[in-house]
Amino acid sequence: MESKVDNYQDQIYHFKGLWxxxxxxxxxxxKKAENTVVIATDLFEDNPGTSITxxxxxxxxxxxxxxxxxxxxxxxxEHTPDKKTKLSFNHExxxxxxxxxxxxxxxxxxxQELAKNEVDKLITE
Numbered sequence: 001m002e003s004k005v006d007n008y009q010d011q012i013y014h015f016k017g018l019w020x021x022x023x024x025x026x027x028x029x030x031k032k033a034e035n036t037v038v039i040a041t042d043l044f045e046d047n048p049g050t051s052i053t054x055x056x057x058x059x060x061x062x063x064x065x066x067x068x069x070x071x072x073x074x075x076x077x078e079h080t081p082d083k084k085t086k087l088s089f090n091h092e093x094x095x096x097x098x099x100x101x102x103x104x105x106x107x108x109x110x111x112q113e114l115a116k117n118e119v120d121k122l123i124t125e
Contacts, residue, residue, distance in 0.1 A: 009067075013040075015059060017050025025052045025059070026079070029067055030123050036069045037122050039094075041079040052078055056097055057106040071101045075122055077114070094119045 009029040017023035026041030040052045040059060052059060060076045063069065075096065082092040094114045099106040114122075 015062060017055050021049035023047055023049030023055070027063065035073045035075050037075045037077065038063055038069070039077045039079050041081060044083070056109050057099060060097070060099060061106045077119060092116070
């Protein structure tokens with residue numbers, strides 16, 4: 001039986017972004033029997049480097065490879081936290097990103113916006 005620690009992670013994740021610039025994001029991984037949900041959170045003010053959206057094809061693959069996640073089981077979500085402003089583009093958002101996987105490479109990201117309750121369901125059900 002796998003331990004709970006193996007099935008759930010919540011951490012600050014360090015990665016090399018564009019031009020190998022050190023970058024960070026929030027990372028939540030929930031491994032379930034039928035899939036693995038990965039939520040990458042953009043950390044605007046704390047991230048000195050590349051955004052998760054700009055680097056998503058490489059970031060998703062790197063996370064899968066490091067955590068032994070089967071590419072076909074991946075549900076990858078980009079999370080933007082609420083910046084507490086009146087501007088609508090600064091509100092909290094969640095986007096499920098699907099990738100075409102060719103050989104060992106993620107390509108062609110396709111975004112689908114999700115409501116917070118839909119993300120909660122993906123994690124808990």
